[in-house]
Amino acid sequence: MTNGKSIGDTLLRVDDVSVSFGAVAALTDVSFEIREREILAIIGPNGAGKTTMLNVLNGVYQPDHGTMTFNDRTYTRMRPSEAAEHGIARTFQNVALFRGMTTLDNIFTGRTLKMKSNLFMQAIYWGPAQKVEREHRQAVERIIDFLEIEEIRKVPVGRLPYGLQKRVELGRALAAEPKLLLLDEPMAGMNLEEKEDMCRFILDVNEEFGTTIALIEHDMGVVMDISDRVVVLDYGRKIADGHPDVVRQDSAVIDAYLGVAHDAA
Amino acid sequence: MTPEVGDALKRLDTFPKVLLDLVGKRPDGVAIREKDYGIWQSWIWREVAEEVRALACGLASFGLERGDKVAIVGDNRPRLYWAMLATQALGGVPVPLYQDSIADEMQYVVEHAEARFAILEDQEQVDKVLSVKERCPRLEMLVYDDPRGLRHYRESFLLSIDEIQSRGRKFHADHPDLYLREISKGRGEDLSVILYTSGTTGRPKGVMLSNDNIIVTARNANAGERIRNDEEILAYLPMAWVGDHFYSYAQALLAGYTVNCPESASTVMIDLHELGPTHFFAPPRIFENLITHVMIRMEDATWIKRKMFEFFLDVAKRSGARILEKKPVPPTDRLLYALGNVLVYGPLKDSLGFTHIRTAYTAGEAIGPDIFDFFRSLGINLKQLYGQTEASVYVTVQADDEVESDTVGKAAPGVELKVSDGGEVMYRSPGVFLGYYKNPEATKETKTGDGWVHTGDAGILGEDGQLRIIDRAKDVGRLNDGTMFAPKYIENKLKFFPNVKEAVTFGDGRDYVGAFINIDLDAVSNWAERQGLPYTSYTDLAAKDEVYSIIQDHVEQVNRDLASDSALAGSQIRRFLILHKELDADDGELTRTRKVRRQTIGERYDQLIEALYSDGDSVSVEAKVTFEDGREGFIDADLKVRNAAVTSLRATPVETAELSAAS
Structure with missing residues (x-):
């Protein structure tokens, strides 16, 4: 992990964020930071608040209180479109692609925010629109090449096996050229070979593009292998934060995973 | 350029010279394309020549000398083909390796070939070579094409092709004469390439081919097959295989046609359709x-x-x-x-x-x-050809108007062909290899003093000059009357019928040929349904008289085919039986790749074999079978043995045979 990679300053800082749904406190006073060019894993047992955390990061949920500081600007609330404009892209736990559209078109949709020429020009495919379209296609092709999905370029994604759909989804997130990439269980439901492939792509994205990555994952082997740092949530609170080897030994983490007898008193 | 250099360059006896000649004649012709980022990117001959020069000068600056071996590993990529040209320009010898070989196999070839440089496609190949580098003491430098994933590798002996080329461009500016001078030193008789054959037994052998071997053979082939400079081919077969070296390199350079590299191994069929x-x-x-x-x-x-x-x-x-x-x-x-x-x-x-x-x-x-x-x-216009690495591919090829499915054509231009007394096909041609690298014993076994090469294949040379390959020479036996018996040849003929799944023939040291037939359950049950023929199980279906009749037709058809051939007419099938169970790898009767294990079958079914060589028309068997869940059981059956009609007419008109096969 340390082969020449230089982890930079804080890219995003979360301060005392709390989210509750009615009486259920999903997150309570969670603070952590994501540093430039690192791979951060957010782990925790079921219902620990991992996905809620990710939803806060890209603006789907508004925190009840607490702030986020991204690129030296502090927000108390950020709309999803703002998050996208600022360079936060994500994938979803359940694949969320346009099933009837081809791989190529799905990845193209990831470029929407970068498309500046006006609709009319695009419709008649003339003038600057032609040039812009060509540039976008080039960017999309680079991603297709990177993710080694050339052979499914023109296949509707609904026909693809699950592992490949996940890869296409990653491709769409990459198309936005994000500064911060949020991956919600990128390896869920995959077989061993697909998992290994996905691990390699995540590492390569991080290494080749210098993209900062925050991911949620259940497979501890994967987490310990690829992440630079691990944040552990349990019942909506952060219980540990640090290097994988340190977190692995942490007694609070072991308790959270293996379970301890809660005093019923 | 001195006059001697100029004259030497005019003799087109090495590939770098051929490239220079092409640049002079058709500088703007498209030399090679690669599909990358979804688009066919192309390079014209002039650009290729510049790339090759930069690469060659770069390698020269790192000390590549005449006679040095350069291992080349990867999918078909333009820069790997250029690496071959660059190596040959300096008098080095490219050694392409199979890209899917595991690290140990690569280590053997790299070490055996004494390669000093390795030019590798990507991280996958670099990792494999790095893992065995300690056991390749002569290997000094690794060069890679695709930098992906290699950014953080710190080995000092690991460089990208880009770095080599940019160094080469500087080197060329400082030593402007060196490149052409080195090319002019190349001779036709020099070693051009070493191609390792994936021997089925033992370690691979390095086949040494000279420039003359390949260039003369490829010229003959281009002329004989009327290959033009506007051909388009897809380079998708492994670069280490002589077929690709010939089509995507030798023939391409000599004819000056365009080679297209697919986007990736998995897109070959899509690229084929586009191209x-x-x-x-x-x-x-x-x-x-x-x-x-x-x-x-x-x-x-x-x-x-x-x-x-x-x-x-x-x-x-x-x-x-x-x-x-x-x-x-x-x-x-x-x-x-x-x-x-x-x-x-x-x-x-x-x-x-x-x-x-x-x-x-x-x-x-x-x-x-x-x-x-x-x-x-x-x-x-699909045609068959027969070739070997040792022959620089071409031994025989079918002419456009003499195409048959069971021959491989007449001797290619410049090739002499004969069948030895033992029935083995032998040839002598301008393409015959120099020898196996560092293996004179094997060379002596394969190549005679006067240049004839043993192919190891048994074949028949017809009076019309058409060669037919029958079997591996070591599998061919003799009937008691001395007639040649080629089991695989006959079995293949039987298996070409959809109703026949597997066939095993016997005859070596016997009076006549007998056969076991396995019916194809899908095909035969489908047929039975259409006939309204009821049956209960595979064993039952296999024993039906109606099924015996259709199989008998097939056997007699094969006999008619065999009869038309004087050398094989004596090995027609006299008696056959249909096996009561499918030959199965789980029972050890087939290998996992579905090749018949003759020995096992011979032992297990000796009663049945005896029945083939006696007069009875039925035999009872009790055979042990292993079920899918691992349990074992026995199948009892009475098998019929049938006699098949033998055709004595030699030279049954081929036309009739064709028509009845089609109907």
Whole structure:
């Protein structure tokens, strides 16, 4: 992990964020930071608040209180479109692609925010629109090449096996050229070979593009292998934060995973 | 440039000289394309020459000397082909390796070839070589094409092709004469390439081919096959295989045609369709896969399309090959064929990427006549050739008007061909290899003092000069009367019938040939259903008289084929039986790759074999079977043994045989 990679300053800082749904406190006073060019894993047992955390990061949920500081600007609330404009892209736990559209078109949709020429020009495919379209296609092709999905370029994604759909989804997130990439269980439901492939792509994205990555994952082997740092949530609170080897030994983490007898008193 | 250098460069006896000549003649012709980022990117000859020079000068600056070996590993990439040219320009010897070999296999070849440099496609290949580098003490430097994932590798001896080339450009500016001077030193008799054969037994052997070997053979082939400079080919076969070295390198440079590199190994079929090559080479299994693909898609087609497809396929079967060979065809068929071309054959060829094919070849193993005829009936000029690495590929090739599914053609231009007394095919040609690298014993065993090469294949050379490959020489036996017995040849003929799944023939040291037949359950049960023939199980179906009758027809058909051949007429099948169970790898009767284990079968079914060589017309068996769940059981059955009619007529007209096979 340390082969020449230089982890930079804080890219995003979360301060005392709390989210509750009615009486259920999903997150309570969670603070952590994501540093430039690192791979951060957010782990925790079921219902620990991992996905809620990710939803806060890209603006789907508004925190009840607490702030986020991204690129030296502090927000108390950020709309999803703002998050996208600022360079936060994500994938979803359940694949969320346009099933009837081809791989190529799905990845193209990831470029929407970068498309500046006006609709009319695009419709008649003339003038600057032609040039812009060509540039976008080039960017999309680079991603297709990177993710080694050339052979499914023109296949509707609904026909693809699950592992490949996940890869296409990653491709769409990459198309936005994000500064911060949020991956919600990128390896869920995959077989061993697909998992290994996905691990390699995540590492390569991080290494080749210098993209900062925050991911949620259940497979501890994967987490310990690829992440630079691990944040552990349990019942909506952060219980540990640090290097994988340190977190692995942490007694609070072991308790959270293996379970301890809660005093019923 | 001194006059001597200039004169030496005019002798086109090495590939770098041929490249310089091409740049002089057709600087703007497209040399090579690679599909990258979804687009076919191309390089013209002038650009290729510059890239090769930069690479060669870069390698020279790192000390590559004449005679040094350079391992090249990867998929078909333009820069790897250029690496071969750059190596040869400096008098080095490229050694392409199979890209899917595991690290240990690579270590053996790299070490055996004494390679000083390795030029590798990507991280995968770099990792493999790094893992065994300690056991390759002569290997000094690794060069890679695709930098992905290699950014953080810190090894000082690991460089990218880009770095080598930019150093080479500087080096060339400082030493402007060096490049051409080095090329001018190359001679036709010099070692050009070492191709390691993937020996089925023991370690691979390095076949040394000289520039003359390859250049003369490729020139002959280009002239004989009327290869032009506007051919388009797809380079998708492994670079370490002599076939690719010949089609994508030697023939391409000598004819000056365009080589196209696919986007990735998994997109070959898509790229084939987009490209529509004019010249195509594939082993039989690729053609088989294409047909299966078409048939599966047709199953899903609408009723009317399927009917149309079947109707016109029948028309094609009747007259397509004859039209291709410009033989007489009834006018109605000619008309129907023209209509079929618009409705079926044209679109089908288009979807396969075969619209522009002028010549296509298959080689490597026997191709099923149905598959072969299918492509020819569509008007695709598919031909067979027979070759070996040791011969710089070409030994025989079929002429356009003499294509048969069971021959491999006449001796190629410049090739002398004979069959030894032992029945082994031997040849002598300008392409005959120099020897096996560092293995004089093997060279002596294979190549005689006066240049004849033992192929290890048993074959028959017809009076018309057509060669037929029968079997591996070591599998061929003799009947008691001395007639040659080629088990695999006869078994293949039987297996080409869809109703026959597997066949085992006996005859070595016997009075006549006998056969075990395994019926194909899918095909035969389908037939039985259409006939309204009830049956309870595989064993029951296999024992039906009706089934025996159709199999007997097949056997007698094979006998008629054999009878038309004087050398094999004596090895017709006299008696056969249909086995009561499928030969199965779980029972050890087949290998995992579905090759028959003769020994096991001989031991297990000795009663049955005795029955083939006695007079009785039935035999009872009790055979042990292993069920899928691992339990063992016994099957009792009374097997019938049938006599098959033997055709004594030699030279049954081939036409009749063809027609009855088609009907």
